[in-house]
Amino acid sequence: MAIDPKQTKILLDESEMPTQWYNIVPDLPAPPPPPLHPGTHEPIGPDDLAPLFPMALIMQEVSADRYIDIPSEVLDVYRLWRPSPLYRAHRLEAALDTPAKIFYKYEGVSPAGSHKPNTAVPQAFYNAQEGVTKLTTETGAGQWGTALAFACSLFDIECEVWQVRASYDQKPYRKALIETFGATIHPSPSVLTEAGRQVLAASPDTPGSLGIAISEAVEVAAQDPEIRYALGSVLNHVLMHQTVIGEEALLQLAKVDETPDVIVGCTGGGSNFAGLTFPFLREKMAGKISPTIRAVEPAACPSLTRGTYAYDFGDTAGMTPLMKMHTLGHDFVPDPIHAGGLRYHGMSPLLSHIYDSGLIEAESIPQLECFEAGVQFARTEGIVPAPEPTHALAATVREALKAKESGEETVILTALCGHGLLDMAAYDRFFAGDIVDYDYPEEKVQDALTRLPMVGS
């Protein structure tokens, strides 16, 4: 069938929804370094993780299978918004006067308004199956907390969320949304946990960080055998759940006979980026396609481009296993940029390993350029992006302008991982001229090195 040149949305039917998640680990040239026990520094096994996660997720975390079936109960929930649309950004292309073709996979159609329910739903499902009655978690901008609250409401589990103070104050509607889905929410650091009280004693005015909020949620989960903890990014199984994004995008681009030349995605913990790119990376490693694949991070929190690749804790208090990853130091508190979901000191160990293997590139972009791209996108494509994917859009604009200069019909693919309707206070500040860029000077890099835990190797 002929392709309509004006076609804007490339849709899939529910019958075309992927029925398996893709696990990239067995396809990599070398396996990623194992996580280590924080006390013994020995590689940890499934049992070490059992106080925090249900066994089904732990087995996914260490799985050597390339594909894992998505349970039908999870698929039935995915049907509420999946397959998500792939858009051709005709109007943005016209505004940029570029010969590039820009495609964006839009995850804002989910109940939480982002890609996060793709993993929240299976996490809640597996926990419910194993008799867990309550999940604790952290959230930055609030996308993950919303997603887990929604998922828990479907499987009748309680949900308690610690939200980074800076975002809690900036985005008051998130609290109401998380409560609408039936969960409880606290600003972090809070006086409810030992980890929170310690941070507050040292820095009463701290804006908080994802690392601190993780410590709080982990502490509460570790104390009660009926409570488990859920993480919205970073871990292998979380990244794997997100691969439905890229699998769908592969099918959708095939429907319009396009192959991407460049794929850009924003990275905080890495799950959105991995979800979009791992299926394309599989095809690239198999020699079928050859796109440039690039992670985009905030200049204020540049774990891939400026951090060290070393063993570090996932949280601030040092309660998690040690993971080899690109890190700015587990006690680094990023400046209060509005992309709260990207304010994380580390990067997914799996993604860090892939970056270290030279399979992907990375760049960092300051937030003002990102907001400018976000506003241009809203005024052309109609969707107000969350501050996180404005980083991907700023990178897209850079690529489109490069294509304009070279005259090449570059095919750019990106993920618009969430809308910004609950981040409007940030846009309000942008229009008021209150958004500033933050520097990440060399001293910070050196300082981070001195604070890494000492691990042999």
Added chain:
Amino acid sequence: MAIDPKQTKILLDESEMPTQWYNIVPDLPAPPPPPLHPGTHEPIGPDDLAPLFPMALIMQEVSADRYIDIPSEVLDVYRLWRPSPLYRAHRLEAALDTPAKIFYKYEGVSPAGSHKPNTAVPQAFYNAQEGVTKLTTETGAGQWGTALAFACSLFDIECEVWQVRASYDQKPYRKALIETFGATIHPSPSVLTEAGRQVLAASPDTPGSLGIAISEAVEVAAQDPEIRYALGSVLNHVLMHQTVIGEEALLQLAKVDETPDVIVGCTGGGSNFAGLTFPFLREKMAGKISPTIRAVEPAACPSLTRGTYAYDFGDTAGMTPLMKMHTLGHDFVPDPIHAGGLRYHGMSPLLSHIYDSGLIEAESIPQLECFEAGVQFARTEGIVPAPEPTHALAATVREALKAKESGEETVILTALCGHGLLDMAAYDRFFAGDIVDYDYPEEKVQDALTRLPMVGS
């Protein structure tokens, strides 16, 4: 092809998008009464409307054609979100334990998060075509103002919005969103217009009303030949633009072999309800289907169920033509319910005429029952509804529970005309126990009668 019983979204391709709007007027048993000049009380002609509207829209307002082609420039914008999905509410059905099948047409996928862009886009397009440089308008909850701001940004027209003070204060994110799309916004009543200053002099603490905001926007447009006014509901051409909703829903239900027994939709000015139901009413008048079609309005602002069918002004200051409609009196200021889009003293003259002809039913529901339905919907279907469509959802729940009692497999169709992500402050107040019901006592009905303009007939 067999229909998957678990199918949740019934989608259409862009190629299946309706290419014509449906004008119900020539299909009605009798024509609706004409609008009258406010001074002479004689029927008005196209020229009388020319200071406010472009001629293309005026000709649509009085058209006797059953179908009007949608310009390709408008279709290209519709592609950003149309065709919108029709959902089967499997999880809500299960929670209600009802044999009813519940379908909802979801318009929250649009850039403004509601059905309003369906008419904002053609209105901005026709104005731009006729050389208009700026549009003024009113907005209640903010859905319409957002939609027009978005549409104007696409066709390079300035946009100035007066938002009802009660909503302006309750929903601060709307301001940021409207500004993101490049428009200017003021709370109404404002000191910028004679109409606003008069109201403020008499009632400095007024929560405002759609009637007052219309007066302000009309006043500014009438003073400058390059400025026109745009209305988000009430008028024939606005209702007609919305019929894409119902045309798509007809196709979508046919794809799953279903015929609605009951159609319910919320009504403020009437455009969402008309958009959903007019194509079904056409089929019903042709004897092909026989659904009950029912408008649902707030108990605090019950123009159809408690208002008088008489000639009245569309605005508070008495600047618009006189229209025969169900009205609570043009100077009625509804209680500050959160469904700001339903706080209008009148009802679309066309819809009023159809109601008066006995072709549709109406009911009113108090806001607490609506919020309860909205929260139940969010926790089962994942979408937080705007306060306006919670009225349609409350009516849907009533019908589903009736079906449970009778054991009938009633097919219910409704429109979820917008999401509530910019209305989270209202949900916050609901959980805090701060939402109250408002009474509309018989004295109010009597009082309204005394304030109607005197028109012979």
